[in-house]
Each structure stands twice: as C-alpha cells, then as structure tokens.
Amino acid sequence: MKYYLILVVLFFVACESNSPEPDFDCANSDLSLTVVSSVKSDCSKPGSITVEAIGGKEEYLYSLNGVSFQRSSVFEDLFAGDFELFVKDENECLASIPFTLESEPDGISLSVSTTISECSNATGSITAQATGGVGILQFSLDGSSFSEENSFENVAAGSHEVSVMDEDGCIISKDVSVKTDVSLEKDIMPIIETNCAITNCHNGSRSPTLITNIEIISNAGRIKSETQEGSMPRGGTLSQLEIDLIACWADDGAPNN
Structure with missing residues (x-):
C-alpha cells in the first residue's frame, strides 16, 4: 500500500509539471511605452524616434506598425508624419502610443x-x-x-x-x-485545435506544443511556413481557405485577437 501511494503522488506531480502554463491576462499588465527623443526630418535627411518600454515582462520588441518587430528601441530613416509605436513583452502583451514626427521648415x-x-x-x-x-x-x-x-x-x-x-x-x-x-480565437484556434493540437501531435506529444494562445502566437511564422509547404498537419490536409487564413493572421503580426 505504501508503494502504491508513492506512485500515485509521483504520477500526480509528473502530470502537474507537464501541464501547460495558463495564458497571462494582458488586462493586468502594466506595460507602457514612451518616446524619449526624436530627430526632425527633411527631404535630404531622414529623422528618427527613440522609445523606452516600462513595466511588463522583459525582453521587449518594438514596432512602428504593429507587424514587424525589432529588438532595437530606435527607429531610423523616418520621414515626418504620424506613427503608431508599439512594444511587445515576453508575455505577448502589447502597448502602443501615437507620435507625430515633425519636419524641418x-x-x-x-x-x-x-x-x-x-x-x-x-x-x-x-x-x-x-x-x-x-x-x-x-x-x-x-x-x-x-x-x-x-x-x-x-x-x-x-x-x-x-x-x-x-x-x-x-x-x-x-x-x-x-x-x-482574421481572428485568432474565431478563425485560427479552431483550425489548430481540430488538426494540430491532437493526440500524438502538438498537444504536448510533439514539439512545439500548440495549446495556449501564447504558444500559437510564438510559433506563428513556423505554422504559416509549414502549412503552406503542406508538412503541417502531419498525416492530414488543410483546405486552401484554412491555409490562407493562417497566412493572413501571421502576416498581420499574429495578434492575440
């Protein structure tokens, strides 16, 4: 009986340790963004914008458009105009601010x-x-x-x-x-749950695990390329509409929408 109880406890602990971490609720994030400096532009000399992230969970990625992200907090070769500046943290939470880069006279x-x-x-x-x-x-x-x-x-x-x-x-x-x-919750999650996050596949049996929103967002580029190549899902097929939806969502910057 003692051995039986030990096995049960060990099995329970093992299951606990392998269970996926719950998604972080970005509504509770204190992530914010501020502009610390800018350089005006003219026709022959582009300007620049430098931002700083505060709060959230490091490391940060920055973007001018919410699609293409970079590690540097400096945006160069910019001409005057209105911009939407974004920061994304390790929890995949986003913060943004508008900013107008002025031109020289x-x-x-x-x-x-x-x-x-x-x-x-x-x-x-x-x-x-x-x-x-x-x-x-x-x-x-x-x-x-x-x-x-x-x-x-x-x-x-x-x-x-x-x-x-x-x-x-x-x-x-x-x-x-x-x-x-295209929506992650409405369009993409049903495709992944039905075709990929299944037994002996990306439900924890095969890397990467594709169960939570963050796991899917973090692997958006890989999911797009493999579904377009036809190598995902393994042993199955997607319709052209499903392949296109995944590509559009990934090209939109893989938003958590």
Whole structure:
C-alpha cells in the first residue's frame, strides 16, 4: 500500500509539471511605452524616434506598425508624419502610443490611414495626407505613377509603400501595412485545435506544443511556413481557405485577437 501511494503522488506531480502554463491576462499588465527623443526630418535627411518600454515582462520588441518587430528601441530613416509605436513583452502583451514626427521648415509631412482587407480578396484602402513641400503634391503607391489622387482602393492585405513628391522633386516614402480581420480565437484556434493540437501531435506529444494562445502566437511564422509547404498537419490536409487564413493572421503580426 505504501508503494502504491508513492506512485500515485509521483504520477500526480509528473502530470502537474507537464501541464501547460495558463495564458497571462494582458488586462493586468502594466506595460507602457514612451518616446524619449526624436530627430526632425527633411527631404535630404531622414529623422528618427527613440522609445523606452516600462513595466511588463522583459525582453521587449518594438514596432512602428504593429507587424514587424525589432529588438532595437530606435527607429531610423523616418520621414515626418504620424506613427503608431508599439512594444511587445515576453508575455505577448502589447502597448502602443501615437507620435507625430515633425519636419524641418518647408519639409514634407506624410500621414497614412488604412481600412482592412478581406484575407483572400483585395478590398482594403489607403489614404495619404501630406503637408508642406513646394507647390502641388502628388502621390504614388508601390511605385505607381505619381498623381494628385491621394486615395487608393482595392488594396490587398500586406505591406505597401506610399510616396509623396513635391514640385521640386523631393520624394518621401512611408511603409504601411493593410491588415485583415482574421481572428485568432474565431478563425485560427479552431483550425489548430481540430488538426494540430491532437493526440500524438502538438498537444504536448510533439514539439512545439500548440495549446495556449501564447504558444500559437510564438510559433506563428513556423505554422504559416509549414502549412503552406503542406508538412503541417502531419498525416492530414488543410483546405486552401484554412491555409490562407493562417497566412493572413501571421502576416498581420499574429495578434492575440
């Protein structure tokens, strides 16, 4: 009987140690972001923004658009305009602040707004607003011909470059991301739970474990590449719609939405 009790206790402890950690509730995070310095820009000299993260759980990653993150807290080669600055901590929590980078006198300032696009259809839009410079301003999207039209329709999800040019030929550009409404909870989790987080697969039997939101977010790039290659799920297949949804969500920056 004593040996039996010891085995039970050991088995219980082993199960406890292998159970996945619960997701951290970002509603309780004290993560915040502040701008500590900036350098104004003009046509020949881009500016910069330096930020600092406070609170949350280190290590931090930083982004200008919420999609592409970097370890450095300094953003360089920027032209004047409105930006949304993001920080993401080890708990995958996000904090953001808006910031306007000013231009030198007579410089061009460019701001861009977007609407979401469907995942598989180009239904998004981009609108550019610019001030300053010399004379009439003209706009271009992704290297297209310049014109006075500042709105672009039927734009696909993903990264794009908006440029503005004045009559002196001064051109400044800004990268912008058109996102989708693909949801982790509504669209991605059901795909993973049905096809991947199953017995003898990514439910703890195979690395990486894909049970919690954070585990799926942390492996978004790998999930995208392997589903597009057809190597995931092992022994099964996904529909093209499911593959596209995973890619769109990952390209959106793998938000915890």
